[in-house]
């Protein structure tokens with residue numbers, strides 16, 4: 001059964017109010033995506049495994065906890081996931097980074113693959129799959145298939161805006177994958193865009209409207 005966590009936090013709600021606004025310029029849109037990602041990653045990493053090690057401080061020897069190795073992997077669904085991957089590696093600088101390229105066919109709304117480059121030892125890492133939008137869920141399900149085929153077992157899906165249709169699709173295909181969202185919206189329109197949503201995330205991030 002998927003765990004679905006919608007991050008309920010005043011800062012998340014405030015930043016979403018800016019992100020959704022059609023008048024927000026793409027430079028601000030990019031920055032707010034990064035800021036929201038940091039807040040989502042904070043919640044999605046609360047149970048990351050740690051290893052106890054002994055180190056010397058300037059004062060004495062002591063035991064401390066550090067992230068289990070190999071370090072987590074962050075995998076971006078291109079294009080829009082790039083901005084979330086950037087923000088995630090600000091918090092986890094030694095994370096390995098992977099990319100899965102796909103776009104939604106404008107007619108069928110089905111994902112079309114064009115690229116995949118993934119870190120090694122995926123089965124030994126916590127894997128964070130990042131994409132701002134979970135609409136029909138087709139792209140996320142396809143990327144999760146790719147990650148599992150490459151050996152990943154501990155995968156978390158991090159998005160900014162999701163909707164019940166996308167959550168159900170991920171749930172049906174990958175019930176073991178926990179989902180972390182900044183917002184759960186009402187649903188999809190006739191073009192499979194999220195409403196109220198924020199429009200086309202990739203175009204707004206990269207200024208390609």
Ligand code: PRP
Nearest residue numbers: 078079080103104135136137138139202
């Ligand atoms: C967007 C978004 C997701 C996908 C979500 O990408 O970033 O990858 O759509 O839709 P789905 O849940 O219905 O699959 P898009 O196809 O616009 O590509 P882009 O990031 O290259 O602009």
Ligand code: URA
Nearest residue numbers: 135193194199200201
């Ligand atoms: N992709 C987007 O960027 N936005 C949506 O609302 C749906 C798919």
